[in-house]
Amino acid sequence: MNSKKHLENLFELLRIPSISAQSDHQKDMVKAAAWIHKKLTSLGLKSNILSTKGHPVVYAELMANSKWPTILVYGHYDVQDHGNPGEWSSNPFEPEIRNGNIYGRGVADDKGQLYTWIAALSDLRASRFKLRTNIKFLIEGEEEIGSRNLEEFVDKNKSLLASDICLVSDSDCISENDPVITYGLRGIIYFEISIKTLPKDVHSGTYGGNVLNPIEVLSNLLSGLKNNERKILIPNFYKNLRKIPIQEKRRLNHYPFGEREIKKETGAKVVVGEKGYTIQERAGARPALDINGIWGGYQGEGAKTIIPQKAQAKFSMRIVPLQNPKDIIKNTKNYFLKNTPKGAEFHLKVLAADSAVLVNTTNKYFGLAEKAYKKVFGKKPHYHLHGATIPVGGMLKRALNIDTVYMGYGLPDDGLHGPNEKFSLGMFEKGIQTNSEFLKSL
Amino acid sequence: MNSKKHLENLFELLRIPSISAQSDHQKDMVKAAAWIHKKLTSLGLKSNILSTKGHPVVYAELMANSKWPTILVYGHYDVQDHGNPGEWSSNPFEPEIRNGNIYGRGVADDKGQLYTWIAALSDLRASRFKLRTNIKFLIEGEEEIGSRNLEEFVDKNKSLLASDICLVSDSDCISENDPVITYGLRGIIYFEISIKTLPKDVHSGTYGGNVLNPIEVLSNLLSGLKNNERKILIPNFYKNLRKIPIQEKRRLNHYPFGEREIKKETGAKVVVGEKGYTIQERAGARPALDINGIWGGYQGEGAKTIIPQKAQAKFSMRIVPLQNPKDIIKNTKNYFLKNTPKGAEFHLKVLAADSAVLVNTTNKYFGLAEKAYKKVFGKKPHYHLHGATIPVGGMLKRALNIDTVYMGYGLPDDGLHGPNEKFSLGMFEKGIQTNSEFLKSL
Numbered sequence: 019m020n021s022k023k024h025l026e027n028l029f030e031l032l033r034i035p036s037i038s039a040q041s042d043h044q045k046d047m048v049k050a051a052a053w054i055h056k057k058l059t060s061l062g063l064k065s066n067i068l069s070t071k072g073h074p075v076v077y078a079e080l081m082a083n084s085k086w087p088t089i090l091v092y093g094h095y096d097v098q099d100h101g102n103p104g105e106w107s108s109n110p111f112e113p114e115i116r117n118g119n120i121y122g123r124g125v126a127d128d129k130g131q132l133y134t135w136i137a138a139l140s141d142l143r144a145s146r147f148k149l150r151t152n153i154k155f156l157i158e159g160e161e162e163i164g165s166r167n168l169e170e171f172v173d174k175n176k177s178l179l180a181s182d183i184c185l186v187s188d189s190d191c192i193s194e195n196d197p198v199i200t201y202g203l204r205g206i207i208y209f210e211i212s213i214k215t216l217p218k219d220v221h222s223g224t225y226g227g228n229v230l231n232p233i234e235v236l237s238n239l240l241s242g243l244k245n246n247e248r249k250i251l252i253p254n255f256y257k258n259l260r261k262i263p264i265q266e267k268r269r270l271n272h273y274p275f276g277e278r279e280i281k282k283e284t285g286a287k288v289v290v291g292e293k294g295y296t297i298q299e300r301a302g303a304r305p306a307l308d309i310n311g312i313w314g315g316y317q318g319e320g321a322k323t324i325i326p327q328k329a330q331a332k333f334s335m336r337i338v339p340l341q342n343p344k345d346i347i348k349n350t351k352n353y354f355l356k357n358t359p360k361g362a363e364f365h366l367k368v369l370a371a372d373s374a375v376l377v378n379t380t381n382k383y384f385g386l387a388e389k390a391y392k393k394v395f396g397k398k399p400h401y402h403l404h405g406a407t408i409p410v411g412g413m414l415k416r417a418l419n420i421d422t423v424y425m426g427y428g429l430p431d432d433g434l435h436g437p438n439e440k441f442s443l444g445m446f447e448k449g450i451q452t453n454s455e456f457l458k459s460l
Numbered sequence: 461m462n463s464k465k466h467l468e469n470l471f472e473l474l475r476i477p478s479i480s481a482q483s484d485h486q487k488d489m490v491k492a493a494a495w496i497h498k499k500l501t502s503l504g505l506k507s508n509i510l511s512t513k514g515h516p517v518v519y520a521e522l523m524a525n526s527k528w529p530t531i532l533v534y535g536h537y538d539v540q541d542h543g544n545p546g547e548w549s550s551n552p553f554e555p556e557i558r559n560g561n562i563y564g565r566g567v568a569d570d571k572g573q574l575y576t577w578i579a580a581l582s583d584l585r586a587s588r589f590k591l592r593t594n595i596k597f598l599i600e601g602e603e604e605i606g607s608r609n610l611e612e613f614v615d616k617n618k619s620l621l622a623s624d625i626c627l628v629s630d631s632d633c634i635s636e637n638d639p640v641i642t643y644g645l646r647g648i649i650y651f652e653i654s655i656k657t658l659p660k661d662v663h664s665g666t667y668g669g670n671v672l673n674p675i676e677v678l679s680n681l682l683s684g685l686k687n688n689e690r691k692i693l694i695p696n697f698y699k700n701l702r703k704i705p706i707q708e709k710r711r712l713n714h715y716p717f718g719e720r721e722i723k724k725e726t727g728a729k730v731v732v733g734e735k736g737y738t739i740q741e742r743a744g745a746r747p748a749l750d751i752n753g754i755w756g757g758y759q760g761e762g763a764k765t766i767i768p769q770k771a772q773a774k775f776s777m778r779i780v781p782l783q784n785p786k787d788i789i790k791n792t793k794n795y796f797l798k799n800t801p802k803g804a805e806f807h808l809k810v811l812a813a814d815s816a817v818l819v820n821t822t823n824k825y826f827g828l829a830e831k832a833y834k835k836v837f838g839k840k841p842h843y844h845l846h847g848a849t850i851p852v853g854g855m856l857k858r859a860l861n862i863d864t865v866y867m868g869y870g871l872p873d874d875g876l877h878g879p880n881e882k883f884s885l886g887m888f889e890k891g892i893q894t895n896s897e898f899l900k901s902l
Binding site: 038039040041098099101105162163164190204206208215216217218219220221222223224225226227228229230231233234236237238240241242244280283284285286287288289290291292297300301304305306307308309310311312313314315316317318319320321322323324325326329330331332334336359360361369370404405406407430433434435436437 | 480481482483540541543547604605606646648650657658659660661662663664665666667668669670671672673675676678679680682683684686722725726727728729730731732733734739742743746747748749750751752753754755756757758759760761762763764765766767768771772773774776778801802803811812846847848849872875876877878879
């Protein structure tokens with residue numbers, strides 16, 4: 019194991035601002051894909067950069083013996099927008115170590131976690147360990163924008179991707195001493211809504227009281243998406259939800275992600291949600307809806323007395339197993355059709371649509387992952403239903419009928435998607451070791 | 461009359477981007493005030509630039525005979541923000557004449573209209589007409605930000621400003637052939653509201669369903685400001701409204717500002733407003749509430765899956781005679797206190813607060829203004845209650861007990877506060893002539 023070298027390598031990757039959502043980072047996306055390709059090639063894998071309709075996929079393989087099992091390691095080289103640099107203590111794209119953590123955009127989500135597999139493989143090869151498995155890598159550049167071209171890629175490359183199990187390191191443990199295997203993730207549908215009532219901004223004194231205000235219309239529409247009990251009011255939204263078995267429910271409710279943890283991690287003063295469910299159920303087993311951004315009219319200094327022409331918002335739903343994205347998109351459109359007042363035009367855009375994932379925990383690779391965790395952490399991992407989304411799992415299940423084991427090494431306070439994202443040095447090392455143990459056990 | 465010279469002068473003033481709301485235009489404000497000062501000095505007035513807590517006031521006077529009446533001409537040299545330059549057909553600060561109109565920010569509101577008084581005085585002096593009136597000019601730089609330091613200025617300078625009547629050219633006629641005298645204007649209260657639920661943005665997958673979303677809270681609060689009948693739900697909002705005499709109501713409802721005009725001027729597809737009132741009543745005699753701007757969370761390209769920390773909006777009310785801004789501010793604060801959920805913090809800022817104005821139409825100067833209009837336009841002017849706000853009238857009534865005659869020369873499609881603001885060349889000339897006739901009649 020060569021920690022210093024691994025860190026140097028990871029820092030190179032973190033310096034590339036591969037923000038998939040923003041077209042002015044196109045060159046950085048290509049640069050990050052090339053970096054991954056070069057690294058996997060250097061480890062002796064046959065690697066290729068494969069184009070999609072969006073950002074490219076890096077696919078690499080080490081096919082040694084057709085009798086051995088084949089594992090598929092998934093990760094993503096793209097990152098979220100860094101937001102306001104003023105909220106960061108260091109440059110988001112110049113990684114820095116402080117208090118046992120690496121700080122930088124994408125270090126936990128997912129560059130550092132993805133790198134635990136590259137490092138594990140590198141260490142095993144350095145120690146001349148004789149692996150008894152074939153390995154494939156599928157590293158995409160669009161996870162943060164809903165993996166929007168991955169499904170087509172998977173469907174077109176079924177034989178290339180054929181394998182026995184998929185491994186993903188893109189989720190969290192509870193703490194450095196409490197490991198977790200995620201067996202389910204919520205899906206996501208991400209919308210952008212635009213409301214237009216006028217062809218231009220007009221004077222709010224002359225016309226105030228007679229003209230439809232698009233921000234008012236948008237506020238009413240967004241406000242109408244939930245009732246007082248925080249139930250989502252899109253028609254048929256809760257149809258077809260999976261009934262959670264009593265034993266699973268009990269395990270779910272024992273997971274240490276309650277009021278205390280949420281308040282500590284987020285700084286929220288209250289923890290509130292859908293009536294009738296526990297915090298743990300709401301976190302992973304129940305759907306949620308959030309407004310992610312809103313804008314319209316005058317946002318500058320001081321007063322501008324206009325009725326603006328237009329207002330826009332981004333909102334997204336986290337959906338759970340058996341909820342069908344297509345139905346929900348149709349019903350959401352119907353909600354706006356029915357509730358947008360006459361004289362206002364709405365335009366609804368779907369930016370991402372991915373189903374939830376639920377994995378069979380009796381799969382033998384789960385057992386092997388569990389043992390690897392136990393060896394490194396000294397403890398059996400918790401089984402967890404995660405509230406976030408990693409679209410690949412559902413796609414692989416549908417196209418290749420394989421399960422996914424989510425061996426995540428993040429920590430709850432890593433600050434994914436926000437400022438000062440970090441990844442613990444200790445978890446980076448434990449991740450590399452756990453992945454090594456898993457690979458050795460195959 | 462020297463139209464070419466007047467236009468050249470006006471263009472100089474229009475080229476100064478005197479946007480009072482934005483602190484980076486501080487120098488332009490000083491420049492515009494200096495320009496007015498120089499111009500009034502050149503006409504033989506004793507002019508001074510007087511400082512306030514905000515942008516300076518230009519005060520000038522021509523006191524010839526203490527037995528003559530004294531008129532006070534009010535105007536403002538500040539303009540609204542120009543918004544997106546891409547929505548303008550020409551540079552907002554490089555005036556241009558197209559199809560008989562002058563285009564440029566502030567040309568109708570109020571630089572061009574204000575200039576009709578300067579031009580009228582200049583013409584009368586050039587023709588050696590012997591005026592029988594004293595003239596004072598009060599030209600401020602904060603009308604577009606609610607004249608926030610004018611009240612204090614007026615209170616401190618009562619004897620300086622003492623006069624018999626105030627004249628303001630900052631309102632509209634119906635058309636080039638239908639003149640209007642405005643006898644009342646709505647007041648304004650302009651708020652900025654900020655809702656904070658978190659100290660930082662957090663991941664909407666991990667925490668979605670358990671954490672208060674500030675955009676959702678803000679949407680609910682804004683949505684709750686009105687009911688389905690578009691009544692404003694701030695407690696006691698409609699208390700103390702003036703009862704409009706039946707004859708005035710009849711005149712109001714004959715004013716040609718109905719569905720057809722509003723649709724034509726704004727491009728709106730529907731005209732809607734408070735239940736139980738006509739369009740004309742809603743335009744000037746009933747209060748209104750509009751959201752002027754909103755922002756929060758991710759507004760960039762593509763998807764960002766965050767629950768943002770904060771959401772903000774600007775909203776304003778147009779208030780009518782007898783509504784008290786102080787009470788409404790208190791009750792608005794109470795609305796947010798009562799309805800903001802636990803765990804969310806709100807911060808409410810008041811950016812402007814001005815009462816409505818209602819003027820005594822039996823005043824003799826109204827009669828003189830009416831005659832001047834009739835002479836130039838060949839028609840008696842309509843009497844109009846305007847929906848917009850010019851704070852000075854109420855301040856002068858309270859401090860000096862004088863009325864204001866609003867002799868406006870704008871047209872309904874001038875596009876105030878929006879892109880491509882214009883002022884008709886014909887109305888510019890008629891304005892100069894009408895003001896000249898008024899001055900000659902004193």
